[in-house]
Amino acid sequence: MGAEGIGARIARKEDKRFITGKGRYTDDMVVPGMKHAMFVRSPHAHAKITGINKDAALAVPGVIDVLDGKQLTEDGIGNLICGWMIHSKDGSPMNMGAWRPLADDKVRYVGDAVAIVVADTKAQAREGAEAVQVDYEELPSATDIEAAMADGAPQIHDEAANNLIYDWEIGESTATDAALASAAHVTEMDIVNNRLIPNAMEPRAALGLYDEAEDHYTCWTTSQNPHVARLVMSAFYNVAPENKLRVIAPDVGGGFGSKIFIYPEEVVCLWASRRTGVPVKWVADRTESFLCDAHGRDHISNVKIGFDSENRITALKVDTIANLGAYMSLFSSSVPTYLYATLLSGQYNIANIHANVRTVYTNTAPVDAYRGAGRPEACYLIERVMETAARELGVSPAELRRKNFVTEFPHQTPVIMAYDAGDFGASLDAAMQAADYSGFAARKAEAAGRGKLRGIGMSCYIEACGIAPSQAVGALGAGVGLWESAEVRVNAVGTIEVLTGSHSHGQGHETTFAQLVADRLGVGIDTVSIVHGDTDKVQMGMGTYGSRSGAVGMSAISVALDKVEAKAKKIAAHLMEADEADIEIDSGELKVAGTDKTLPWFQMALAAYTAHNLPEGMEPGLKETAFFDPANFTFPAGCYICEVEIDPDTGVTEVVQFVASDDFGTIINPMIVEGQVHGGVVQGIGQAMLEGCAYDAESGQLLTASYMDYTMPRADDIPSIDVSTTKTECPSNPLGMKGCGEAGAIGSPPAVINAITDAIGNNDLTMPATPQTVWAAINR
Amino acid sequence: MASISMTVNGRAVSGEAEDRTLLVEFLRNNLGLTGTHVGCDTSQCGACVVHVDGDAVKSCTMLAAQANGSDVKTIEGLASGGELHPVQKAFHENHGLQCGFCTPGMIMAATEMINRHGASLDEKTVREELEGNICRCTGYHNIVKAILAAAQEMGGAQQAAE
Ligand code: FES
Ligand code: FES
Numbered sequence: 001m002g003a004e005g006i007g008a009r010i011a012r013k014e015d016k017r018f019i020t021g022k023g024r025y026t027d028d029m030v031v032p033g034m035k036h037a038m039f040v041r042s043p044h045a046h047a048k049i050t051g052i053n054k055d056a057a058l059a060v061p062g063v064i065d066v067l068d069g070k071q072l073t074e075d076g077i078g079n080l081i082c083g084w085m086i087h088s089k090d091g092s093p094m095n096m097g098a099w100r101p102l103a104d105d106k107v108r109y110v111g112d113a114v115a116i117v118v119a120d121t122k123a124q125a126r127e128g129a130e131a132v133q134v135d136y137e138e139l140p141s142a143t144d145i146e147a148a149m150a151d152g153a154p155q156i157h158d159e160a161a162n163n164l165i166y167d168w169e170i171g172e173s174t175a176t177d178a179a180l181a182s183a184a185h186v187t188e189m190d191i192v193n194n195r196l197i198p199n200a201m202e203p204r205a206a207l208g209l210y211d212e213a214e215d216h217y218t219c220w221t222t223s224q225n226p227h228v229a230r231l232v233m234s235a236f237y238n239v240a241p242e243n244k245l246r247v248i249a250p251d252v253g254g255g256f257g258s259k260i261f262i263y264p265e266e267v268v269c270l271w272a273s274r275r276t277g278v279p280v281k282w283v284a285d286r287t288e289s290f291l292c293d294a295h296g297r298d299h300i301s302n303v304k305i306g307f308d309s310e311n312r313i314t315a316l317k318v319d320t321i322a323n324l325g326a327y328m329s330l331f332s333s334s335v336p337t338y339l340y341a342t343l344l345s346g347q348y349n350i351a352n353i354h355a356n357v358r359t360v361y362t363n364t365a366p367v368d369a370y371r372g373a374g375r376p377e378a379c380y381l382i383e384r385v386m387e388t389a390a391r392e393l394g395v396s397p398a399e400l401r402r403k404n405f406v407t408e409f410p411h412q413t414p415v416i417m418a419y420d421a422g423d424f425g426a427s428l429d430a431a432m433q434a435a436d437y438s439g440f441a442a443r444k445a446e447a448a449g450r451g452k453l454r455g456i457g458m459s460c461y462i463e464a465c466g467i468a469p470s471q472a473v474g475a476l477g478a479g480v481g482l483w484e485s486a487e488v489r490v491n492a493v494g495t496i497e498v499l500t501g502s503h504s505h506g507q508g509h510e511t512t513f514a515q516l517v518a519d520r521l522g523v524g525i526d527t528v529s530i531v532h533g534d535t536d537k538v539q540m541g542m543g544t545y546g547s548r549s550g551a552v553g554m555s556a557i558s559v560a561l562d563k564v565e566a567k568a569k570k571i572a573a574h575l576m577e578a579d580e581a582d583i584e585i586d587s588g589e590l591k592v593a594g595t596d597k598t599l600p601w602f603q604m605a606l607a608a609y610t611a612h613n614l615p616e617g618m619e620p621g622l623k624e625t626a627f628f629d630p631a632n633f634t635f636p637a638g639c640y641i642c643e644v645e646i647d648p649d650t651g652v653t654e655v656v657q658f659v660a661s662d663d664f665g666t667i668i669n670p671m672i673v674e675g676q677v678h679g680g681v682v683q684g685i686g687q688a689m690l691e692g693c694a695y696d697a698e699s700g701q702l703l704t705a706s707y708m709d710y711t712m713p714r715a716d717d718i719p720s721i722d723v724s725t726t727k728t729e730c731p732s733n734p735l736g737m738k739g740c741g742e743a744g745a746i747g748s749p750p751a752v753i754n755a756i757t758d759a760i761g762n763n764d765l766t767m768p769a770t771p772q773t774v775w776a777a778i779n780r
Numbered sequence: 781m782a783s784i785s786m787t788v789n790g791r792a793v794s795g796e797a798e799d800r801t802l803l804v805e806f807l808r809n810n811l812g813l814t815g816t817h818v819g820c821d822t823s824q825c826g827a828c829v830v831h832v833d834g835d836a837v838k839s840c841t842m843l844a845a846q847a848n849g850s851d852v853k854t855i856e857g858l859a860s861g862g863e864l865h866p867v868q869k870a871f872h873e874n875h876g877l878q879c880g881f882c883t884p885g886m887i888m889a890a891t892e893m894i895n896r897h898g899a900s901l902d903e904k905t906v907r908e909e910l911e912g913n914i915c916r917c918t919g920y921h922n923i924v925k926a927i928l929a930a931a932q933e934m935g936g937a938q939q940a941a942e
Contacts, residue, residue, distance in 0.1 A: 011872050018880030019868040019887060021815020021855035028814035123800065201819045201827060201881040201916050253817075253881030254916050286820040506879030506917045671875045675922055679878065682919030707824035707914070715910035715920040720903070744919075 002587075005519030006735075009671045013525060014510040023251045026205040026220045027283045034207070035064060037269060037282040038125035040115040040132045041291070042107035045141035045363040045700020046154055049105060049114065049134060057117060057131040062124030065276045066132055067268075068115040069104030077101060077271055078237045080264065082328035083479035086166050086337055089356075094166040097157025097361065099327035101237070101264035101271075107136070108156055108326035109363050110701055111291030113264045118276050122283075141363035143695035145300055145321050148362045156326065156361040165324055165359040166333070170341045171414050176354035179315035183306030187389040193377045194767045195298035195323070195693040196686075197710055198370050200505075202253020203284035204293060208269035212277070216244050221266045223249040224259045224503050225543020228480065230535045232262045232330070239270050242535075249533040252505035256683070257369040258293045259505065260545050261330040265292075290705040295693055296370025298323040299336060299377050305385050311393055313348055313404050318355040318381065326361060329368035333359070338416075338476050339374030339464075345413035346382040347424045347460045347637060348404040353414045363700045369545065371683055371745040375463040383459040383750035388763055397754070398437070401460050402428060416476075417464055419635050422663060424460060426726040431458070431639035431661035434722050440643070453646040453778075454656075455759025458639060461747035465739035466551030466634035466730075483629035484548070485541050486556035488517075488564050490622040492609035494602030496523065498560075499531045501541010502553030507676070507741065509549060512668040516554055516735075520561045522587040523601060539625075547636065547739025550668065555733040556628035563624035571607055571622075572599050574615040632732040636743050638662035640681070642751040646759050651775025653756060655685060659722045660747070665730040665738035673740045674723045680744020681721050686713040687745070688752035692768045711768070782845040788813070789857025797844050803837075804828045806844035807854060815855040815884045819914070826913030829885040830854045836892035838912070855884035858891065867891045867930040876926035878917035889913050890927045899935020901928065 004010055017023050054066040080099040087093055103112050117128035142148040148156070148163040156163050180186055200222075207220040217240045223229050226247040233239040233247075252259060269280045284292070299322045306315040322336035341355040372379075390397040402425060411419040432438075440456045447454035467473070470481030487499040498513055514528040531537050544553070565585060572590035573580040582593045590599045607613065611620035643657040660677050667673050690711040694703040704710035729736030749767060757763045762777045782801075785794040788811060795810040807813045807830070816839055819827035828840040831853040858865045867890050870876065877883040893909050894901060906927050907920070915923060 011875065015872040015877060015880075018877055018883050019855075019864070019871050020859055021813070021884050023815070023880045023883075025814075025817075025881065027818075028808075030812075123798070199916055200879070201825065201914065202817070202879065203819070251880065254879040256916070286822065286825075508878070675875050675878060675918060678919035678921040679917045680919075682921075683916070706822045707820055708822055712914050712916070713919075714914060715907040715924060718907075718920055720921055720924070721919065 002519060002522065004515055004525045006515060006666065006668050008515060009669060010511065012508045012511040013514060014508065025202055025251045025253055026207060026222050029207050029220050029250070031207070031209055031279045034279040034281055035118050035120060036122040036125045037272065037280050038117050038122070038129040039113045039265065040117065040129045040134065042103070042110060042112040042114055044107060044136050044138055045110050045143065046139040046156070047107050047136035048139065049103060049107065050137050051135040052115060053133040056133065057128040060124060060128045060131055062120035063128040064118045064278065066115055066117050066128065067272055067275055069100055069102035072102045072271060073104055075271060076238050077267065080262065080327065081236050082333050083330050084334040085477040086168055086333045088166045089169045094333055095160035095164065096328050097159045101267045109365055111365060112326065113268065116268050116272050118272055118278065118280055141700035143362050143364050143697060143700050145323050145360055145362070147697065148360045156363060160361055163361040165328065165361060167358045168337055169354065169356045171354035172352060173354045176315045176317050176352040179352040180304055180306040180317060183314050184309040185307045185393060186304055187385055187392055188304045189385050189388060191301045191303060191381050191384060192766045193297045193299040193380055194687065196296040196370055196691050197290055197693050197704070198256045198258035198293055198296060199289065199712060200254030200256055200258055203286060203289045204259065204263065204265065205283040206266035206269040207279060207281040208273040209279040210270065210274040217270050218246045218248065219266055219270050220248045220250060222252050222259050223247065224252070224255040224505060224545055226503065226533055227501060227535055227541045228543055229262050229266065233267060237267050239267060247535045249503055255505045256371040257296065257373055257545060260543065261294055261368055286707070287705050290710065291702055292365060294329045294366045294368035295325065296367065297377060298367050301381055303381055303385050305389055307389065307393070311395060311400060311403060313350045315352040316344060316350050318344055320355065320357045322357065322359045323362050323364065323367055324359045325364045325366040327366045329366035332366060332368040334478065335369050335374040340378050342416045343375050343378040343462065343464060344382060344415055347406060347462050349406050350414065364695055371680065372742040375742065376746045376749065379459065379461045379746045380750045383461065384753060387457065387754040391763070397458060398428060398432060418632065420632055420731050421728045422635060422637050423726060423728050424637060427637065427639040427661045427663055428460060430724060430726055431641045431659050434661065434724060435641040435643065435657060435659040437641065447645055453648055453759040454643065455755045456641065456643045457751050457754025457758050458641045459747050459751035459754065460639045461743065462635055462637040463742060463746050464633035465547035465636055465742065466630055466733065467546030467548045468633055469631060470629050480542065481629065482542055483627050484552040484556045485539065485625065485627050486560045487623065487625045488557065488560040490564060490605050492606050494605040495527045497529050497531055498557055499538045500553055500557065501538055501543065502549040503533050503544045505544070507544065507549060508669070508672045512672060513554060513557060515668050516557055517561065520565070521585055521601065547741040550737040551634045551730065551733050551739050552628060552630055554737065555630065555735055556626050558734045559626035559628050560624045563626065564622060567622060568604050570615055570618065572604050575599055575607060575613065630732050634665065634730045634732065634738040636662065636664050636738040636740065638743060638747060640747040640751040642755040644755045644759055646756065646774060648778055651771035651778065653689060653769060653771065653774055655719050655752065658719055660744065661724050661726060662740065662743050663726045663728055664740045665727060666736040667725065676740045677723045677744045678721050680742060681748045682713050682718050683745045684748025685718060685752055688749040688767050689769050690717065784844050784848050786847050786849060787851045789853055799845060801844045802840055803842045803844045803847050804839035807839060813854050813856050817881055817884060819881065824914065826885040826889060827882050829888040829913065831888060831892060836889050855888060858887065865891065866933045867894065870926040870930035870933070874922050874926035874929055876918065876923045882913060882915040886913050886915065886923055890930065893927065894931045894934050897931065899931055901931040903928065
């Protein structure tokens with residue numbers, strides 16, 4: 001591997017700018033003549049707009065203009081869309097209502113954008129926004145699933161009768177029902193997956209610049225996928241053709257899914273820049289992030305699982321309803337369907353599965369992918385019901401799981417996915433050993449002596465990552481292909497630039513991608529630069545989400561490196577008068593095998609560019625491109641074990657131990673992978689114990705719109721985490737990688753809730769398990 | 781308007797700002813010191829922590845005018861003579877940052893924490909005192925590790941000097 005190659009635990013190249021305050025985030029960008037924007041947002045959950053009076057706002061000192069939805073429509077800016085078509089089981093397409101970047105007739109959630117105010121300073125823009133008088137005719141609202149589906153519920157979009165977006169199914173219903181009917185034991189549960197607010201620490205921001213002389217737009221924005229943003233803004237929103245629109249995602253302060261989507265604000269800032277003739281910058285304040293960033297999860301489900309007399313699973317039946325909010329965000333339709341129900345087989349052999357999924361509109365912020373996206377919901381469901389079944393059957397939760405593990409690969413589940421590799425028993429064993437599982441009874445007894453309730457819980461998760469084979473997702477309704485691109489440029493002095501369509505917003509690509517090049521060419525990582533996040537530099541890319549940057553993004557680099565190596569070897573063979581097949585690349589040199597002839601890497605590169613002496617017919621230069629489309633999803637899997645101690649008098653719960661054992665396939669940099677698991681696990685503990693988005697049912701106001709009301713995990717809520725890995729390589733990409741970005745958030749919530757319910761002896765507990773909730777469950 | 785003078789990272793600076801200007805706005809907008817970040821509007825996230833006369837302060841919670849005449853240090857002024865501060869070094873070596881957005885506030889809070897506690901700093905204290913700094917990426921594990929490592933190094937250096 002070399003000191004800096006694949007597997008090396010090295011500190012990150014990109015750190016220096018962040019630890020010295022030199023990171024460059026969208027809000028740090030300043031361009032000449034730049035002005036500031038504030039959005040006028042709906043204070044109502046559901047209302048008709050009957051009039052907008054801008055006079056007072058336009059009189060505020062510093063205000064340049066106030067623009068509204070009518071003007072946006074006049075200029076032909078298109079609707080925001082959901083890019084993944086789902087058909088209901090009756091064959092009809094999903095019922096998508098229009099999402100205007102600025103609402104022009106009706107507002108559908110608190111925070112819906114109505115107008116933009118552009119002013120000299122942010123404070124003036126804020127004053128201007130407060131002075132815009134919008135007349136509303138209030139309508140009744142529905143913020144939760146039950147209310148939206150009730151008879152006589154307010155109609156949110158004309159296109160979706162009864163607020164139903166689609167009614168979809170997967171698997172065999174009749175066979176599953178029959179298997180359940182003949183099962184020796186059936187466990188049934190109602191399960192709620194609580195609604196979350198992503199809260200990347202950098203609030204979303206956009207700076208739109210229209211250059212009239214060139215008729216060209218530039219948008220700096222907090223995006224996980226700037227190329228997709230350009231594609232969508234160009235092809236669907238009519239902002240500008242792609243060659244007239246440059247999107248730059250500079251340093252981005254975390255995403256977790258919430259920065260995948262193209263929101264109203266970036267579209268409106270670009271348009272407003274053309275309308276006003278000045279560059280327009282908008283930076284969300286945290287309240288806006290709470291109100292308007294796409295939220296996550298929000299499912300209610302019923303699950304039945306059947307076992308035969310040997311405790312082998314015979315059937316799984318799931319009925320889920322998901323809240324998609326007031327508008328269908330970019331990938332929202334895929335999250336509770338293909339990213340969720342296709343993982344309901346978990347790590348287990350289940351012959352019969354059927355899932356029905358309905359999605360509904362509500363008067364809340366849009367709901368879309370948030371770290372794990374559908375897979376945490378699937379994992380929570382199956383791992384809660386497995387634990388519960390073990391308790392009902394009176395068997396060890398570990399052994400019930402082990403008995404039902406898939407052990408032969410490839411394994412075709414009844415819900416599309418074909419698991420390609422794994423060793424679920426190895427992760428379970430490693431986690432149980434690290435957690436000293438067998439010593440738990442003694443620890444529980446000791447805790448009881450101190451008046452504490454101690455519990456242990458586990459979760460064996462699997463996810464589908466490396467999203468995804470383009471043909472497969474296309475057949476399932478995706479509007480885009482999910483390959484990745486890479487360009488490897490070898491400069492004339494031998495240094496290397498790698499242009500990638502992946503985007504790093506904390507994942508450390510500048511280091512890990514360079515490690516791959518170092519591994520292949522034997523050069524130091526300091527001679528390798530990673531270029532990303534700018535549509536003018538990188539031709540096309542699909543961005544970073546779904547733990548895809550390693551398995552798909554790095555695979556593209558790997559394929560481009562194959563081509564670079566092939567040409568480099570031809571040049572070296574020619575210059576050293578050797579056979580191309582005998583050339584080896586090692587430690588920054590090209591060597592003729594079995595001889596002492598060598599050519600330094602930089603001399604080969606120089607020869608490629610001087611072109612004085614190249615093989616007959618070879619083009620000068622050394623630059624290669626690859627578009628990598630994976631053959632399958634990847635399947636990271638693992639086992640998490642959580643141990644808690646609870647004060648029965650207060651319900652205060654402490655996570656006293658958390659163990660993670662993951663199989664991510666090939667690992668490029670263990671330190672970075674561990675960091676991803678730490679972060680994911682803590683987000684999962686947050687979901688399980690702290691975080692819960694709440695809307696007021698009556699008024700539709702978001703009750704959790706600040707850090708005083710929405711509990712983020714803080715350092716003192718969380719223990720240190722024991723992380724280790726096992727390894728089976730992924731066969732569907734050249735590096736054997738599976739991806740590690742989401743595992744922690746997927747696997748941890750059920751482990752925590754299984755531990756708490758074990759401790760208190762009451763299985764009826766919903767997330768977040770706050771002290772109040774736990775105390776109530778103890779005393780029920 | 782207020783005219784404001786202070787020392788920032790060892791340099792005397794002055795400027796005009798509206799009375800309502802926050803210290804963080806003055807640093808970012810007037811002085812171009814964009815290393816100090818804004819992550820919330822309720823004084824909870826700690827992305828904006830700087831040192832004012834040696835104390836860790838949330839610069840979104842203080843008016844620029846209140847810092848008039850003070851000695852302010854921001855993340856840009858922490859390294860000296862091209863040498864990273866031990867806390868910066870420890871964050872780098874222990875992978876105490878991912879997206880980097882919370883990092884300046886974390887490092888400034890940690891530096892002051894170590895100045896107060898020295899090498900005796902333990903994990904529990906670090907976690908308790910980090911309560912005012914939110915990180916969404918790291919799960920705090922490596923931040924805590926980095927602070928403890930820096931405390932050892934700084935405390936050790938202090939003892940050696942005594
Ligand atoms: S910006 Fe100061 S505490 Fe959040
Ligand atoms: S490193 Fe991203 S918020 Fe802390």
